[in-house]
Amino acid sequence: MADAVFTQERARSVLDAAGHGEADLISFGENAVFAAGRLVIKVGRGADLLDRARREVRTADWLAKHDVPAVRSAESEVRLVEGHPVTYWQRLPESLRPAAPADVAPLLTLVHALPEPDFGLPPRDLLGGVERWLRIAGDVIDPADAAFLRRRRDGFAAAAAALTPHLPRGPIHGDALPRNVHIGPDGPVLVDLETFSSDLREHDLVVLALSRDRYGVPSADYDAFTAAYGWDVRDWDGCEVLRGARETAGCAWVAQHAPANPAALTEFRRRVASLRSADRTIRWYSF
Numbered sequence: 001m002a003d004a005v006f007t008q009e010r011a012r013s014v015l016d017a018a019g020h021g022e023a024d025l026i027s028f029g030e031n032a033v034f035a036a037g038r039l040v041i042k043v044g045r046g047a048d049l050l051d052r053a054r055r056e057v058r059t060a061d062w063l064a065k066h067d068v069p070a071v072r073s074a075e076s077e078v079r080l081v082e083g084h085p086v087t088y089w090q091r092l093p094e095s096l097r098p099a100a101p102a103d104v105a106p107l108l109t110l111v112h113a114l115p116e117p118d119f120g121l122p123p124r125d126l127l128g129g130v131e132r133w134l135r136i137a138g139d140v141i142d143p144a145d146a147a148f149l150r151r152r153r154d155g156f157a158a159a160a161a162a163l164t165p166h167l168p169r170g171p172i173h174g175d176a177l178p179r180n181v182h183i184g185p186d187g188p189v190l191v192d193l194e195t196f197s198s199d200l201r202e203h204d205l206v207v208l209a210l211s212r213d214r215y216g217v218p219s220a221d222y223d224a225f226t227a228a229y230g231w232d233v234r235d236w237d238g239c240e241v242l243r244g245a246r247e248t249a250g251c252a253w254v255a256q257h258a259p260a261n262p263a264a265l266t267e268f269r270r271r272v273a274s275l276r277s278a279d280r281t282i283r284w285y286s287f
Contacts, residue, residue: 005260023036024036058119063190069189071090071189073088074090098183101178102225104208121197122197124174127156149248149252159244168201172204209239
């Protein structure tokens with residue numbers, strides 16, 4: 001199922017089969033996320049993501065034990081419905097405002113102080129999805145672009161493995177963007193826990209450095225983030241390697257949406273062209 005085109009219609013069909021026909025689509029990206037009463041229901045792209053979904057639920061329960069403000073699971077069992085993992089979450093109160101980069105910093109400070117969980121977290125396999133995303137895109141994208149991204153993946157994977165970190169290794173969120181922080185009445189809350197890993201803490205910091213360079217995050221907002229965290233990852237000599245790896249993954253991630261969405265194909269072409277030309281001034285747009 002993972003290689004089939006995953007559409008909103010397919011996700012809603014899975015939701016119906018799970019017995020939740022009355023639900024509103026909140027977001028559609030790596031998962032389809034629906035709201036149904038006091039629940040949030042996530043439908044994954046395919047059966048190969050079942051283990052990741054199970055780990056996400058265990059991570060949520062582990063964060064709750066350590067009093068880290070994060071989304072809480074509503075059901076520990078992960079269901080596989082028509083080849084798609086389905087997870088259940090407690091619905092958060094309405095957001096008071098959009099999260100800013102500075103809101104991410106205190107949450108990362110808490111996460112980066114945690115010990116390893118007893119169930120074990122995997123390394124941050126930032127580039128592990130590249131092959132799957134390109135395979136899903138199929139012949140909708142130029143084969144030369146796919147080959148280019150595979151070469152970049154291999155090069156950055158080797159370079160990342162040789163890095164010497166500045167910070168101690170340990171638990172990380174893995175995709176620490178403001179969109180993965182919910183501002184509730186009690187303050188910022190971490191959401192989307194599926195990329196939780198145990199790896200270089202710098203992974204969590206490069207995310208916003210890249211957002212500053214590619215996605216239009218204002219310099220002042222980025223500076224507020226580094227001030228709140230207490231360190232700027234750009235001062236580390238390994239920053240460019242993790243940045244390049246994340247750019248490669250971000251470009252390939254968009255490709256999986258191209259078969260069903262012409263706007264995704266346009267954005268993919270923009271991103272791959274900027275990587276080919278090494279033009280860091282070309283703006284990328286969130287998708």
